[in-house]
Amino acid sequence: MTAKLPLENIRVVEMSHMIMGPACGMILAQLGAEVIKIEPSKGDKTRKLGGMGTAFFPLFNRGKRSVVLELETEEGRTALDRLLSSADVFIENFRDGQLERQGINIKDLRTRYPDLIIAGHKGFLSGPYEHRPALDEVVQMMSGLAMMTGSLEKPLRVGSSANDIMGGMFGVIGILAALHERSATSKGKEIRIGLFENSLFMVAQHMVQYDLTKAPSVPMPQRVHAWPIYDIFKTRDAQQIFIGVVTDGHWKAFCETYGLEAFLTDTRLHDATARISAREWTVPIVARKIIEYELSALIDMLDRLNIPFSPINRPEDLFEDPHVLRHGGLVSGTTEDGTPFRTPTLPIEIEGVGLGEGLSVPALGADTDAVLHELGLRTGQADD
Numbered sequence: 001m002t003a004k005l006p007l008e009n010i011r012v013v014e015m016s017h018m019i020m021g022p023a024c025g026m027i028l029a030q031l032g033a034e035v036i037k038i039e040p041s042k043g044d045k046t047r048k049l050g051g052m053g054t055a056f057f058p059l060f061n062r063g064k065r066s067v068v069l070e071l072e073t074e075e076g077r078t079a080l081d082r083l084l085s086s087a088d089v090f091i092e093n094f095r096d097g098q099l100e101r102q103g104i105n106i107k108d109l110r111t112r113y114p115d116l117i118i119a120g121h122k123g124f125l126s127g128p129y130e131h132r133p134a135l136d137e138v139v140q141m142m143s144g145l146a147m148m149t150g151s152l153e154k155p156l157r158v159g160s161s162a163n164d165i166m167g168g169m170f171g172v173i174g175i176l177a178a179l180h181e182r183s184a185t186s187k188g189k190e191i192r193i194g195l196f197e198n199s200l201f202m203v204a205q206h207m208v209q210y211d212l213t214k215a216p217s218v219p220m221p222q223r224v225h226a227w228p229i230y231d232i233f234k235t236r237d238a239q240q241i242f243i244g245v246v247t248d249g250h251w252k253a254f255c256e257t258y259g260l261e262a263f264l265t266d267t268r269l270h271d272a273t274a275r276i277s278a279r280e281w282t283v284p285i286v287a288r289k290i291i292e293y294e295l296s297a298l299i300d301m302l303d304r305l306n307i308p309f310s311p312i313n314r315p316e317d318l319f320e321d322p323h324v325l326r327h328g329g330l331v332s333g334t335t336e337d338g339t340p341f342r343t344p345t346l347p348i349e350i351e352g353v354g355l356g357e358g359l360s361v362p363a364l365g366a367d368t369d370a371v372l373h374e375l376g377l378r379t380g381q382a383d384d
Contacts, residue, residue, distance in 0.1 A: 006031055007028060007031040012025060012034065012089040016121065017046060020165075021171070022046075022056075024172055025061075026062060027346065037065065041068055043364040058333065062360065065371060067083075068364065081112075089175055095123070110188070115187060118191065119191045124197070139198070150221070163198050170198060227245060230246070233286070233287050233291070234291050241311055243307065258290070259289055329354065330342045336361045336366075
């Protein structure tokens with residue numbers, strides 16, 4: 001993207017690990033901000049994770065500069081002070097009290113750097129739980145999201161670090177709002193983002209439904225459907241497809257296309273409410289029709305009918321999806337050892353162009369010398 005990015009000339013200092021804080025910094029970096037990641041000499045612990053944590057560091061730390069500072073030393077604290085004096089935003093995601101044990105006092109920072117925006121990514125917002133550590137899985141269990149995804153007897157977390165990532169997004173929202181306000185007041189803000197409250201926000205629809213109806217929440221697998229066809233079906237070539245027939249127009253077109261004309265004259269199916277009530281006997285009939293077709297034929301016809309549908313994909317299938325492969329749908333990056341990888345762009349376009357192409361993951365401390373030099377400090381020594 002050749003046009004100027006919206007956050008160019010914004011400097012972000014990030015002291016965070018795992019996902020929520022780094023996700024916030026990663027989004028800001030893709031929007032053009034200079035993000036300087038402060039790491040200890042051993043590096044962010046997520047650099048060495050395997051298994052389902054393999055992608056954490058490369059995915060959420062692309063496009064940043066890595067600076068190693070030992071904050072228990074006078075030189076490290078002096079360098080951090082110089083950095084913060086030059087920064088617009090400070091991102092951290094430590095439990096309350098941990099920064100203070102490293103000699104960093106948020107109240108002191110606000111006094112010394114009144115224009116600095118401080119974004120603390122925490123387990124909980126202010127309240128009785130604010131002292132607790134939290135993980136994505138913990139807050140999904142607490143908020144009821146895991147129950148809604150699975151059941152009360154077998155709660156199931158969603159299949160990604162959804163709360164951590166969305167927590168980072170809410171961090172970005174708060175930071176952008178504070179930057180906008182600062183342009184008028186010249187004053188920074190302290191922002192607190194809660195992982196638990198993020199999950200609470202995601203189940204708000206179920207909470208409000210209960211408040212209005214007093215009907216207990218029903219897990220999604222056991223829910224009462226709101227549409228006559230909203231189901232996964234098997235195909236002739238042993239694939240699966242989700243089909244959602246949600247309007248009267250969809251119903252008519254679907255029935256006429258797939259040999260279900262009898263449904264259109266059946267008085268038991270005269271309106272949407274009646275069709276939903278009849279799902280117990282209509283859906284098996286639909287399933288017997290759908291299994292006569294191969295997946296590709298179903299996709300082609302449902303697309304032409306403008307009926308919502310989706311094949312049941314694995315995440316890796318999306319590397320071959322024609323929409324994802326469109327210009328800007330996937331961006332490339334490299335790990336700290338130069339290994340290339342692909343990832344989806346941010347889910348926004350600016351002037352029709354996606355963001356984040358070619359961002360590299362910094363090697364540990366790769367930018368320490370350069371950044372210290374920019375601050376007027378010599379490597380390994382902080383001058384007053």
